[in-house]
Amino acid sequence: MANEVLTIGGVTMPTPALGGVTVGREPIWSANTGRSASGKMVGTIVAVKTTIKVKWPPLTLAEAQKIENAVKGDFFTVVLKKDSSTVFSGTMYAGAPTYTIYSVVSGLPYAEGMAVDLIER
Secondary structure, eight states: OOOEEEEETTEEOOOOOTTOEEEEEEEEEOTTOEEOTTSOEEOOEEEEEEEEEEEOSSEEHHHHHHHHHHTSSSOEEEEEEETTEEEEEEEEEEOOOEEEEEEEETTEEEEEEEEEEEEEO
């Protein structure tokens, strides 16, 4: 069982899949970044932003809708905890959630492979 707890806009999301949370830190370079005439890279890192990629195990359509509702606004607060440590807390926006709808599990349709990318503002 995964031990990550993810909240978006103060709402606790369904538990991500085991190994389903990937955190990346991307440097943001200054506008004058590029290659000099000699081919040497020039520029300055002005910020480092976090991206969190989340995948879920099969979900009910209601659980999938909960995630979609949480990420449909412009910007929202995201808190990611692993065990008792906070991995990230800040303002983010989201890429479009994706998933496949399968016909029946226990008589109900379900969402398989739901994933979303959360990007720091």
